[in-house]
Amino acid sequence: MPDARAPRSGPPTVRDVAERAGVSAMTVSRALRDDAKVSAATRERVRAAAAELGYRPNEMARSLRLGRGTGLVGLLVTNLANPFYSRLALGVDAALSPHGLKAVIANTGQDLDSERSLVEDLIARRVDGIIAVPAGSDQRHLAAAAAGGVPVVVASRPPSGFDADCVLVDDFGGARDATRDLLAQGHRSIGFLGSPPAVYTGAERLRGYAAALEEAGVRVDERLVRRGQQQTDEAAAAARELLALPRPPTALFCSNNRNTIGAFHALRATRSKAALAGFDDFELADALGMPLTLVAYDSDELGREAGRLLLGRLGDGAAQPPRRTLVPTSLVRYGAGDP
Structure with a gap:
């Protein structure tokens, strides 16, 4: 018999x-x-032997043999460079981990073809479910996954062309409140910097901005609207154009x-005195040394709720009608380095 203690x-x-x-x-x-x-x-005795040897059971192989899921959930996001998605992922993990599920994060880069390919790959790997921040309104691949028996929860943007649970931020209300705040400060010429038109959140926030202006009797000036920026350098260039x-x-x-x-960055570079407001609170916003109004919400809670919705589909709620949850927003004001 070979020596069980011999090196392997x-x-x-x-x-x-x-x-x-x-x-x-x-x-x-x-x-x-x-x-x-x-x-x-x-x-x-078996546990002690397993610990001494560093043995870990292959849960995926065992689950497949038993006809169960893999214990994995696919999490599709559009831009891992954005801190919002790291908080979203932490929230998803917080909801799933106590139930023995692990999230596999995939970045689509806001590219629909990449998203389709990733969904196909996740299904081939027999994930238990998918939580997706869709890259656009064409969600036929997500609809096909749901129709094939893979539970799908949509986050940050609503499902399109099929019924699914979703969790959204109050994008319209938050943008309207922030624009109202600028109007209350006396501003009537307010520029808008946003994401591509196809992005649901950007479209809703533009709608909230426009609604606040309309309420105040201010016409939306298209010359002051810049859309399509996804990275900070693109946004800085767009802001410099406006300034x-x-x-x-x-x-x-x-x-x-x-x-x-x-x-x-553009305001600092041009020494502009223009006021600034934005959607999404972020780390060190209080240290910028300038007045700043931000729309805040709990992005972790967005992820936790997406995880809870998926757990419901994996449990007794599989036959329930689709559910929609709205995460509320609030305004946070920073000024001269003080929160």
Whole structure:
């Protein structure tokens, strides 16, 4: 019989644990599943042997053999460079982890073809469910996944062309409140910096901006609207364009944190005194040394709620009608380095 303590060239196996514990491989499998038919003393001996060898059971292979899921959930996001998505992922993980589920994060880069490919790959890997921040309104691949029995929850943007649970931020209300705040400060020429037109959140925030202006009797000036910026350098360039106009805006409203940070750089570079407001609170916003109004919400809670909705579909709520949750927003004001 080979020495169970001899060095190995690969990871330990069930047979290695069995030899160390002096039991059969079947007993090891049962002991690690806490099978009541295996005595407590034997279970303890098997666990000790597994710990000494550094053995970890292949949960995915075992689940597939038993016809169960893999314990994995696909999480599709559009821009991992945006801190919003890291908070969203932490919230999803907080909801799923206590139930033995793990999230696999995939970045689509706001590209529909990439998103389709990733969804196909996740389905092939037999994930238990998918939480997606869709790249656009064409969501036929997500609809196909749901129709094929893979629960789908949509976050940050609503489902399009199929019914699914979703969790949204009050994009319209938050943008309207921030623009109202600028109007209350006396501004009537307010520029807008936003994400591409196809992005639901950007479209809703533009709608909220326009609604606030209309309420105040101020016409939306298309010359002051810049859309399509996804990175801070693009936002800074767009802001500089607005600030270089013959009659520049006296305030800027930005539809997400990347645009707000880019606008801040432009204001600093041009020494502009324009007021700044934006959607999404972000770390160090209180240290910028300038008056700043931000639309805040709990992005972790957005992820937690998406996770809870998915857990409901995996549990007893599979036959329930689709649910929609709205995460509220509030305004946070920073000024001269003080929160």
